[in-house]
Amino acid sequence: MATARWPCLVLALLSGLAASGFPRSPYRLLEKRSLPEGAVNGIEVYSTKITCKVTSRFAHNVVTTRAVNRAENAQEVFFDVDLPKTAFITNFTLTIDGVTYPGNIKEKEVAKKQYEKAVSQGKTAGLVKASGRKLEKFTVSVNVAAGSKVTFELTYEELLKRRQGKYEMYLKVQPKQLVRDFEIEVDIFEPQGLSMLDAQASFITNDLLGSALTKSFSGKKGHVSFKPSLDQQRSCPTCTDSLLNGDFTITYDVNRESPANVQIVNGYFVHFFAPQGLPVVPKNVVFVIDISGSMSGRKIQQTREALLKILDDVKEDDYLNFILFSGGVTTWKDHLVQATPENLQEARAFVRKIGVDGMTNINDGLLTGITVLNEARKEHRVPERSTSIVIMLTDGDANTGESRPEKIQENVRNAIGGKFPLYNLGFGNNLNYNFLETMALQNHGLARRIYEDSDASLQLQGFYEEVANPLLMDVEVQYPENAILDLTQNTYQHFYDGSEIVVAGRLLDEEMNSFKADVKGQGAINDLTFTEEVDVKEMEKALQEQGYIFGDFIERLWAYLTIEQLLEKRKNAHGEEKENLTAQALDLSLKYHFVTPLTSMVVTKPEDNEDQAAIADKPGEGTPLTPSRSWMVGYQHPQTSHYNYVDGDPHFIIRVPEKEDAICFNIDEAPGTVLRLVQDPVTGLTVNGQIIGDKTASPDSKARRTYFGRLGIAHTHLDFRVEVTPEKITLWNGAAQSIFSWLDTVTITQDGLSVTINRKKNMLVSFGEGVTFLIVLHQVWKQPPGHQDFLGFYVVDSHRMSAQTHGLLGQFFHPFDFEVSDIRPGSDPSKLDATMVVKSHRLVVTRGSQKDYRKDANGTKVVCWFVHNNGEGLIDGVHTDYIIPALF
Ligand SMILES: *[C@@H]1O[C@H](CO)[C@@H](O)[C@H](O)[C@H]1NC(C)=O
Ligand SMILES: *[C@@H]1O[C@H](CO)[C@@H](O)[C@H](O)[C@H]1NC(C)=O
Ligand SMILES: *[C@@H]1O[C@H](CO)[C@@H](O)[C@H](O)[C@H]1NC(C)=O
Numbered sequence: 001m002a003t004a005r006w007p008c009l010v011l012a013l014l015s016g017l018a019a020s021g022f023p024r025s026p027y028r029l030l031e032k033r034s035l036p037e038g039a040v041n042g043i044e045v046y047s048t049k050i051t052c053k054v055t056s057r058f059a060h061n062v063v064t065t066r067a068v069n070r071a072e073n074a075q076e077v078f079f080d081v082d083l084p085k086t087a088f089i090t091n092f093t094l095t096i097d098g099v100t101y102p103g104n105i106k107e108k109e110v111a112k113k114q115y116e117k118a119v120s121q122g123k124t125a126g127l128v129k130a131s132g133r134k135l136e137k138f139t140v141s142v143n144v145a146a147g148s149k150v151t152f153e154l155t156y157e158e159l160l161k162r163r164q165g166k167y168e169m170y171l172k173v174q175p176k177q178l179v180r181d182f183e184i185e186v187d188i189f190e191p192q193g194l195s196m197l198d199a200q201a202s203f204i205t206n207d208l209l210g211s212a213l214t215k216s217f218s219g220k221k222g223h224v225s226f227k228p229s230l231d232q233q234r235s236c237p238t239c240t241d242s243l244l245n246g247d248f249t250i251t252y253d254v255n256r257e258s259p260a261n262v263q264i265v266n267g268y269f270v271h272f273f274a275p276q277g278l279p280v281v282p283k284n285v286v287f288v289i290d291i292s293g294s295m296s297g298r299k300i301q302q303t304r305e306a307l308l309k310i311l312d313d314v315k316e317d318d319y320l321n322f323i324l325f326s327g328g329v330t331t332w333k334d335h336l337v338q339a340t341p342e343n344l345q346e347a348r349a350f351v352r353k354i355g356v357d358g359m360t361n362i363n364d365g366l367l368t369g370i371t372v373l374n375e376a377r378k379e380h381r382v383p384e385r386s387t388s389i390v391i392m393l394t395d396g397d398a399n400t401g402e403s404r405p406e407k408i409q410e411n412v413r414n415a416i417g418g419k420f421p422l423y424n425l426g427f428g429n430n431l432n433y434n435f436l437e438t439m440a441l442q443n444h445g446l447a448r449r450i451y452e453d454s455d456a457s458l459q460l461q462g463f464y465e466e467v468a469n470p471l472l473m474d475v476e477v478q479y480p481e482n483a484i485l486d487l488t489q490n491t492y493q494h495f496y497d498g499s500e501i502v503v504a505g506r507l508l509d510e511e512m513n514s515f516k517a518d519v520k521g522q523g524a525i526n527d528l529t530f531t532e533e534v535d536v537k538e539m540e541k542a543l544q545e546q547g548y549i550f551g552d553f554i555e556r557l558w559a560y561l562t563i564e565q566l567l568e569k570r571k572n573a574h575g576e577e578k579e580n581l582t583a584q585a586l587d588l589s590l591k592y593h594f595v596t597p598l599t600s601m602v603v604t605k606p607e608d609n610e611d612q613a614a615i616a617d618k619p620g621e622g623t624p625l626t627p628s629r630s631w632m633v634g635y636q637h638p639q640t641s642h643y644n645y646v647d648g649d650p651h652f653i654i655r656v657p658e659k660e661d662a663i664c665f666n667i668d669e670a671p672g673t674v675l676r677l678v679q680d681p682v683t684g685l686t687v688n689g690q691i692i693g694d695k696t697a698s699p700d701s702k703a704r705r706t707y708f709g710r711l712g713i714a715h716t717h718l719d720f721r722v723e724v725t726p727e728k729i730t731l732w733n734g735a736a737q738s739i740f741s742w743l744d745t746v747t748i749t750q751d752g753l754s755v756t757i758n759r760k761k762n763m764l765v766s767f768g769e770g771v772t773f774l775i776v777l778h779q780v781w782k783q784p785p786g787h788q789d790f791l792g793f794y795v796v797d798s799h800r801m802s803a804q805t806h807g808l809l810g811q812f813f814h815p816f817d818f819e820v821s822d823i824r825p826g827s828d829p830s831k832l833d834a835t836m837v838v839k840s841h842r843l844v845v846t847r848g849s850q851k852d853y854r855k856d857a858n859g860t861k862v863v864c865w866f867v868h869n870n871g872e873g874l875i876d877g878v879h880t881d882y883i884i885p886a887l888f
Pocket of ligand 2: 577
C-alpha cells in the first residue's frame with residue numbers, strides 16, 4: 001500500500017503572490033549512478049502526455065505526468081503546467097501508488113479556510129501565478145516516499161478566440177528532463193471544415209523535429225502529434241538534458257464560405273459569425289499618447305516606431321489626429337484630418353518629433369481626444385458611415401490635473417456617452433491596470449498590456465491591426481422571441497475583420513425543429529442582415545454521425561462564455577448588482593466545475609474528510625477582442641403573375657397575362673457571348689448575361705448545351721453594380737466592393753435598394769418598389785463530368801421601368817399583342833404547330849413547355865408557343881443585335 005506521506009497539497013491561485021524560483025528539491029547532492037538517465041534528484045518523470053481535443057473552438061486539454069521516486073528517501077515531486085490565462089482549470093487529480101485523490105470545486109471562501117489550515121499545518125501549497133504574457137503557471141508539489149509512483153492529471157478548458165484570421169493554442173513545453181514517453185496529441189473537429197492547420201515549436205525548427213512532429217487536416221478533422229524520442233529530446237547527441245523548452249503553438253482556421261455557423265446539441269446552441277468580403281468601414285481614430293517623463297528612453301522610441309508603422313497602414317478613407325499628454329495637452333491638428341498622402345507625410349514628421357517631459361494628465365488627454373471626435377461628428381467633417389475609436393497609451397497613473405481614478409472614469413464615460421469604444425493600452429507594469437481596464441470596459445472597449453520588451457512596438461502594431469478593419473458597426477444578433485433562454489452577449493459595437501462573434505444560449509423548446517438567427521449590422525456602404533436557418537433534427541443527426549469528440553461541449557462552451565462575461569461585467573459593477581453577478585458566476589462555476597476567481601479546487605483524500613487544499617486567481621488581462629453581431633432577413637416571394645424570365649438552355653419565356661399564355665424562344669450562341677437582357681436609359685438600369693457551355697463542348701452547335709453563367713446588373717444613377725456567378729456575388733458601390741457567397745443568407749439594404757441572398761437558392765434584387773429581379777441558382781450534379789452550375793434570371797416586377805426599356809427581355813415589359821391561328825399537328829407529330837401574328841410578322845410556332853424555377857428547384861411547368869430561329873420575327877431586329885462586348 002502507499003507509503004507516501006499524505007500529499008501536502010494546496011492548489012491555490014493567489015493573485016499577486018510573486019513566488020518565484022520554486023526549489024526543485026531540497027536534496028541537491030544525489031548519487032547518480034543507480035538512477036536511470038534523465039532522473040533529476042532521484043525523481044524520474046517517465047511519461048508526460050498532453051491531450052487536446054478541440055471541438056468548435058472549445059478546447060479540452062488534459063496534462064498527465066507520471067513519475068517515480070528512485071531515491072532512497074522521500075522526495076518532493078513538483079508538477080508545473082503553464083496554461084492560458086483565458087483557460088479555466090476544471091479538474092485535477094493526484095494518484096499515488098494507485099490511490100486517486102480527486103479535486104473538488106469549492107467556493108473560494110470555503111476553500112480558503114481549508115487552505116489556511118493546511119498552510120498553518122506546514123503543508124505545501126499549489127499555486128497558480130502569472131507566467132509570461134499569455135500564460136499562467138499552475139504549480140503543485142507532493143512528498144513521495146522512496147520507490148513510490150505518482151501521477152498528476154490536470155484538465156483545463158478554454159474557448160479559442162479568433163484574432164487576425166486564426167485561432168491559436170499555446171502549450172508550454174518544459175519537461176526539465178528527458179522523458180521516455182513524451183507526447184502531445186491534438187485532435188480538432190470543426191463542423192465548418194478546416195482551412196488551415198499549423199504547429200510550430202519555438203525551441204526547434206520544424207525540419208529538425210523530423211518524424212517527431214506530424215500534422216494533417218482534411219475536411220472537418222485536424223490532427224497534430226508531437227512525439228520526440230529520447231534521442232530527439234537531447235540538447236546535443238551526448239547530452240542528458242532536454243532541448244524541449246518553450247512554446248508549442250497550434251494555429252488553425254475554419255472555412256469561411258458561409259458567414260455564420262450554428263450548432264445545436266442537447267438543447268444548447270452556439271452561433272459563430274464572421275462574414276468575409278465586406279468593405280472596411282472608414283475609421284476616425286484619435287491616438288491619445290502619454291509623453292510624461294517616465295516614457296523617456298526606449299518606451300517613447302518604441303511608441304514612435306509603432307505609430308510610424310501604423311501610419312503606413314492607415315487607409316485614405318480614414319481620419320485621424322494625435323493628442324499628446326503630459327502635464328498639459330498638445331494636439332497635432334485642431335480637427336480630425338483625412339489620411340491623405342500629404343497629411344500622412346505631415347503626421348510622420350510630427351510623430352518623429354514626439355518628445356517627453358513632465359507629469360501624467362490622463363484626464364485632460366482623454367477628454368481632448370474625445371472632444372475632437374465628438375466635434376468631427378457634429379460638424380460633419382467625417383463620413384456619415386464611419387466609425388470612431390480612441391486608442392490611449394499610458395505607462396503610469398494620473399498624477400496631475402484630475403487624478404482621482406473614479407472621477408476620470410466618470411468624465412470619460414460622460415464625454416463618450418456610449419458612442420464609440422475606448423481602447424486603453426497599459427505600457428509596462430508600473431501602472432494601475434485595473435483602472436485602465438474598468439474605464440475601457442465602461443466604454444465598450446478593452447484594455448491590453450504592452451509588455452516592456454524589445455518587441456513592444458510590434459505589440460502596439462499588432463493591437464492596431466486587430467481594430468484596423470471594422471467591417472460592421474452596431475451589430476445585433478436576434479433570435480425569434482420566446483425561443484431562446486440564457487443568451488450570452490448579442491450586441492457588439494464592431495465586428496473587426498479577422499475576429500469572430502460567438503453567441504451561445506439555450507433553446508426554450510428542446511424539440512424545436514427549425515432554428516433561425518438574424519445578424520443585423522451597418523456595413524461601410526449598406527445595412528446588412530444575415531440570416532441563418534438550420535434544421536435542428538437534421539443537424540443533431542449529422543453531428544452524431546460524425547462522432548463529436550466530447551458530448552456536452554456546447555453546454556460547457558455556453559457556461560464558459562457566460563461565466564467569462566459575468567466576471568467581466570462584475571469588474572464594472574457595484575452594490576447589489578455586483579452581488580447578483582457574483583452569485584450567478586459562482587453558481588455556474590460550481591455547477592460546471594470551473595476554477596474561476598470565485599472558486600478553488602480542493603484535493604481530498606478519498607477515505608478522509610480532511611480537505612487539503614485550494615486553487616487560484618487570474619491576473620485580469622488578455623481579454624481578446626470580441627466582434628459585433630450579425631444578421632439576416634427572410635424573403636417573401638412577391639405575388640405577381642406578370643413576369644418574364646430566362647432560364648435553362650437559355651430559354652426565354654415571355655408571359656402574356658392578358659392572354660393567359662406565354663411565348664418562348666432560345667438563343668443559341670457560343671459560350672463567352674454576352675447578351676443584353678434589359679436596358680432602360682431612363683432609370684439607368686441594365687442587365688446583361690454571359691453564356692457558358694457544358695465543359696464537354698460538343699463541336700455540333702445543335703447538341704451543345706448552354707446556360708447563363710454570369711449576370712451583371714448595373715444601376716448607373718446609383719453607381720451600383722452586382723455581378724452574379726454560381727460561385728459568388730460581388731457588389732460594387734462606386735469603387736467599394738463587397739463579396740458574398742451562395743452559402744450566405746443575407747439582406748443588404750441601402751437607399752431603397754435591397755439585395756437578399758437566400759442560401760444556395762436564389763437572390764432577390766430590388767430597386768425600390770416596382771423593379772424586382774430574381775436570380776435562381778441551379779446546382780447540378782457534377783456527374784457526368786462537365787456539367788456546370790448556372791443561373792436563371794426572372795423579372796418579378798418591372799412596372800416602374802420606362803417605356804424605353806429594351807433588351808431581349810426588356811422589350812417585352814410593355815404590353816404587346818399576338819394572335820395564334822391554324823393550330824395543327826407539326827413536323828414532329830407529337831407536337832402542335834400554329835401560325836402566330838406578332839409585331840406584324842407571320843411566324844410558324846410550336847407548342848412546347850418550359851420550367852419555372854422561381855419557387856423551388858424542381859420547377860413548375862409553363863406551356864408556351866416556341867418561336868424558332870433564335871426568336872426571329874418576335875424580337876426586334878436579330879438576336880446578334882443584342883450581343884455586347886462585356887458584362888458591364
Ligand atoms: C476528474 O478526473 C478524474 C481522473 O481522470 C476523473 O475520474 C473524474 O471523473 C474527473 N472529474 C470530473 C468532474 O470531471
Ligand atoms: C438582484 O437579484 C434579485 C433577485 O433575483 C433581484 O430582485 C434584484 O433586482 C437584482 N438586483 C440587481 C441590481 O440586479
Ligand atoms: C422535388 O421533387 C422531389 C421528387 O418528387 C421531392 O422529393 C422534393 O421534395 C421536391 N423538392 C422541392 C424543393 O419541392
